[in-house]
Amino acid sequence: MTTTDKKVRILCVEDDPQMRTFLLAQLKARGFYVQAVRDGAQAIDLAAIFQPQLVLLDLSLPSLDGLTFLRRLREWSGAPVIVLSAHDEEPVKIKALDQGADDYLTKPFSLNELLARVRVALRRAEETARLRSSATGSEAQRPTYRTGGENGLVVDFARRNVRSGGQEVHLTPTEYDLLCELTKNAGKVLTHRELLQKVWGPDYSGENTYLRTFIRHLRRKLEPDPSQPRFLHNELGVGYYVPPPDLDAV
Structure with a gap:
């Protein structure tokens, strides 16, 4: 988690009920504030309300596929997105990265690897936000x-x-x-x-x-x-x- 007092908000968009339940339980147990949904169209609406700080995204979704969700999310949100997919083919990875994914993890994966990638993505996003908020309007020499x-x-x-x-x-x-x-x-x-x-x-x-x-x-x-x-x-x-x-x- 980040150094702030508030819980990190994670949106889990996952079609498989067992995987969705597993992710919810494991992430909540580690102090994250998690919302989960199985449908891509519902996920867009929930993301707008929930304002997640990180998204875990399955690509095979009903109603609205994961790549379309990702493209629409990137129109207004810069939150890190980690794709969780059973597809290991390079063209699929490239499409996901092209649409704005920050990372791609192939199923099945270990919980420790997922948590490590979540920490990396959150650290990078937090550092970006911290530096932006600390920047001043001074016109002094800047590197x-x-x-x-x-x-x-x-x-x-x-x-x-x-x-x-x-x-x-x-x-x-x-x-x-x-x-x-x-x-x-x-x-x-x-x-x-x-x-x-x-x-x-x-x-x-x-x-x-x-x-x-x-x-x-x-x-x-x-x-x-x-x-x-x-x-x-x-x-x-x-x-x-x-x-x-x-x-x-x-």
């Missing part, structure tokens, strides 16, 4: 990364603010953490393994699908032409890098 001139890519680390082409860009906590690792090591190629371990943790060192998908998300949001990236470059078979900062930004 920033800037490349591409006046209308290029700008990352304000103190405010956790990102701009591209002169416009503010909204990133999820995971997208921001990935961009932050690259920009803080600007000009240096970070390997797939390095990025996966730094952003997702040591248990994710082989999840190259995660990395490719989130790089694609960032290019869509940051690049003028994602097919010819100016900022997020690929070193084939090795990793990714961003250009060194502009000289006048150093």
Whole structure:
């Protein structure tokens, strides 16, 4: 749980009654405030009322499938979403990550692994919220990364603010953490393994699908032409890098 006094709100969207009962019991026993629902359409309505801080999502749902629920949720909520699915195929994982999932756990899974991933997702979201709330309006010198001139890519680390082409860009906590690792090591190629371990943790060192998908998300949001990236470059078979900062930004 987070360091706040209030219980963390978790929404569990799960079609299987036994799994739903299991998740409810285990999460409540650990102090979480949990609401559970089996239907995707009902889950959208409940999410709007409940305002969850984390969502556990099955993909095979009646009425409204999990991917559609996820796409609609991402229109207004940045809460971390962990997909719990029996499907282990890479295309299914990519679709879920493309729609805005932060993590993907294949059934059957151990309770300890699920709880560990919940803690990671909540820590990342809490750190993002804490830094945003502590940012001041001071115009004093702030550590920033800037490349591409006046209308290029700008990352304000103190405010956790990102701009591209002169416009503010909204990133999820995971997208921001990935961009932050690259920009803080600007000009240096970070390997797939390095990025996966730094952003997702040591248990994710082989999840190259995660990395490719989130790089694609960032290019869509940051690049003028994602097919010819100016900022997020690929070193084939090795990793990714961003250009060194502009000289006048150093």
